[in-house]
Amino acid sequence: MKCARGLLLVAGLVTLHAGAAIGATPGEGLSPTAARQHCDECHAIDELRIGPPFRAVASRYSLEGDAAVERLARKIINGGAGNWGSVPMVGNERVSLEDARSIARWILSLAH
Amino acid sequence: MGKHLALLLALIFPAVLPAATHGKVVDLNGVPVSEAMVILTKSPDVPGPTATTVFTDAQGAFAFGADAPRGTLHVRRLGYRPVAGDVPAGDPTAGDPAAGGPAGGQPPLTLLVRPEADQSGVAPASAYLKDMTNESSRERLIMACVACHQLPAPEVRDYARLLDDTPQTQTPATREAAWSAIVKQMNYVSNVEFGRAGHKVPSGENVYSGGDPAPTAALLVEGLQGPLREVRNYSYGAPLLVTPRTRIREYEVPAPNAIREAVPYEGTAFLYAADVSSNRLIRIDTASGAIKDFPVPGTDLWGPHTLVPGRDGIWASPFFPGAVMRFDPHAGQWKLWRLVQDTAGPPLGIHDMSFDADHDLATDKRGRIWFSDIVGNAIGWFDPRSGKSGHFRIPPVAGREGNEQVYGLSMSPDRRHVWYCQLGIASFGSFNVETLAFETHVEFPSPDAGPRRLSISDDGILYIALYGAGQLAAYDTRAGRMIGVYDLPDRASAPYATTWDPVRRVVWIATSNADAIYRFDPRTSGFAVLPLPRERGFLRMLHVDRRSGALVTSYGNIVEHVRGPRMALLIDPGDDPT
Numbered sequence: 001m002k003c004a005r006g007l008l009l010v011a012g013l014v015t016l017h018a019g020a021a022i023g024a025t026p027g028e029g030l031s032p033t034a035a036r037q038h039c040d041e042c043h044a045i046d047e048l049r050i051g052p053p054f055r056a057v058a059s060r061y062s063l064e065g066d067a068a069v070e071r072l073a074r075k076i077i078n079g080g081a082g083n084w085g086s087v088p089m090v091g092n093e094r095v096s097l098e099d100a101r102s103i104a105r106w107i108l109s110l111a112h
Numbered sequence: 113m114g115k116h117l118a119l120l121l122a123l124i125f126p127a128v129l130p131a132a133t134h135g136k137v138v139d140l141n142g143v144p145v146s147e148a149m150v151i152l153t154k155s156p157d158v159p160g161p162t163a164t165t166v167f168t169d170a171q172g173a174f175a176f177g178a179d180a181p182r183g184t185l186h187v188r189r190l191g192y193r194p195v196a197g198d199v200p201a202g203d204p205t206a207g208d209p210a211a212g213g214p215a216g217g218q219p220p221l222t223l224l225v226r227p228e229a230d231q232s233g234v235a236p237a238s239a240y241l242k243d244m245t246n247e248s249s250r251e252r253l254i255m256a257c258v259a260c261h262q263l264p265a266p267e268v269r270d271y272a273r274l275l276d277d278t279p280q281t282q283t284p285a286t287r288e289a290a291w292s293a294i295v296k297q298m299n300y301v302s303n304v305e306f307g308r309a310g311h312k313v314p315s316g317e318n319v320y321s322g323g324d325p326a327p328t329a330a331l332l333v334e335g336l337q338g339p340l341r342e343v344r345n346y347s348y349g350a351p352l353l354v355t356p357r358t359r360i361r362e363y364e365v366p367a368p369n370a371i372r373e374a375v376p377y378e379g380t381a382f383l384y385a386a387d388v389s390s391n392r393l394i395r396i397d398t399a400s401g402a403i404k405d406f407p408v409p410g411t412d413l414w415g416p417h418t419l420v421p422g423r424d425g426i427w428a429s430p431f432f433p434g435a436v437m438r439f440d441p442h443a444g445q446w447k448l449w450r451l452v453q454d455t456a457g458p459p460l461g462i463h464d465m466s467f468d469a470d471h472d473l474a475t476d477k478r479g480r481i482w483f484s485d486i487v488g489n490a491i492g493w494f495d496p497r498s499g500k501s502g503h504f505r506i507p508p509v510a511g512r513e514g515n516e517q518v519y520g521l522s523m524s525p526d527r528r529h530v531w532y533c534q535l536g537i538a539s540f541g542s543f544n545v546e547t548l549a550f551e552t553h554v555e556f557p558s559p560d561a562g563p564r565r566l567s568i569s570d571d572g573i574l575y576i577a578l579y580g581a582g583q584l585a586a587y588d589t590r591a592g593r594m595i596g597v598y599d600l601p602d603r604a605s606a607p608y609a610t611t612w613d614p615v616r617r618v619v620w621i622a623t624s625n626a627d628a629i630y631r632f633d634p635r636t637s638g639f640a641v642l643p644l645p646r647e648r649g650f651l652r653m654l655h656v657d658r659r660s661g662a663l664v665t666s667y668g669n670i671v672e673h674v675r676g677p678r679m680a681l682l683i684d685p686g687d688d689p690t
Contacts, residue, residue: 050293
């Protein structure tokens, strides 16, 4: 893999040197559970990353109440595609239903 | 003696348990199954290795030693599945009629298996790449992905199944877009992990700035076709080297940790494992499994990364910043040397330190330790007596400039040269530590061959593991000629390191993607396979304990995000080493 912008593979991993834009700490702004489960690897609160912004998800589903909590929790665990383009969300079977519901409730709380 | 007291004593002193767990592995027709792994996972409340594995003989028989702890048995063999679940083993009352147990030790166990063409769950990740016919693509895919984790790991296979099941991802273009997303995620994870070395992580539009994901995504589309639910017709590719005396002992280290490599020191009563994520060396008592931590001094260090046993302790290097450390196992203390660095330049990335044919730390005749600097693409030296250090940049290789990644390093038997390889550009060479000049330089034809870690035999033969190509290169450093480049039994095995075995006069090859160790015999140019009892057995370094002939290695699933076992391994191949 050719690495751009001062990136260098070290011992099978990629390290980063000065030059890239410096930003937030991983997990910052997320609920503790969302941070622990590394949701920010693919999502951010307001910006489009690999997956939709959390606030966009909240806007779409927040009026559905508890049903939305359950549906989002299942989506977090099972993954799947269709609502936000063709890139599927990976399944996260190791996330417990309890954690998934907690993350879903936090996402829905972001609705304006 | 009352029953309860006997039971209590048996729990406290499991070594006095009479008669070992033994039995047979047969199929449903009663036919013995040979070369099956029987894995004894100990109960959490008793001391000992986390798991001990033995292999069945031609009659399907297996036996554990008298010191085998109480636990459960599981059978694992390519092409078979256990008929029932795990079987309890090691009844503590067995052999003690006074305690109400059966006389004459434990009765033999019969473990049933049935043949099954689907090898998923038993075959290694590399099995899923066996039908990848384009050699160059396979090499590039392994170099890109197996650099950090097995491919296809179970999560990757799950994602392939998701793509196969999802109506929106049925075209090549949507598949590629979906794999691109995963590559971006991996690049981000890498950035976060190495952000802990003192650099911050990019955000916003740069969050996935690990490089263009498209080339790797295209390789994933090419290499991972179908739902990957099953894998069939995988074979190890060479005879197994196991015997009924083979013992694989695995020692789990409590989370969180990221064991990178493990070494023996003066015999195998203790193993020492480098935990690269929590900055400590972990000592494992091989009899009891008891663990003791030895934190690395210095809050700014990230490591330890590489371990090399020496006559005066275990030498270690952290990733960053440039430092060399020595651990005294007797005193339980560290000594640390900070290396002087160019203030304007990047931090030193000390990767490997010079070792000899016994895999012990080797200095040159002036007492200098030599190392590879993966960040500066340089060969460096360090004098522990004066604390002085320096480095020599490796000349650029025409047509392969950039991303050199100088990696493995070893010292020649005459201590006049260090030999190094460059993982990123598929080259290796020598540096004369007396004249301070670069001498030999050799390139492999494929730029993705991936020479990773190397070792030199006492007669000057350099053995190089070719990670991408799945080959072993043997180069005669005295005659200056390539003896041969040998295909490994599994070309997708991602060989991480070679280790010259001065006891047996063979080469051991630790693989990252095949859950196996290979043995190469230079006398016959033949390979043999030692399969490991666990999925995601991502190996890195392997050491041979000179006293016992035992092999010591570890599942080096480093960084939190990479799932898989974090264990040190102590292996008796079950041969007659001399």
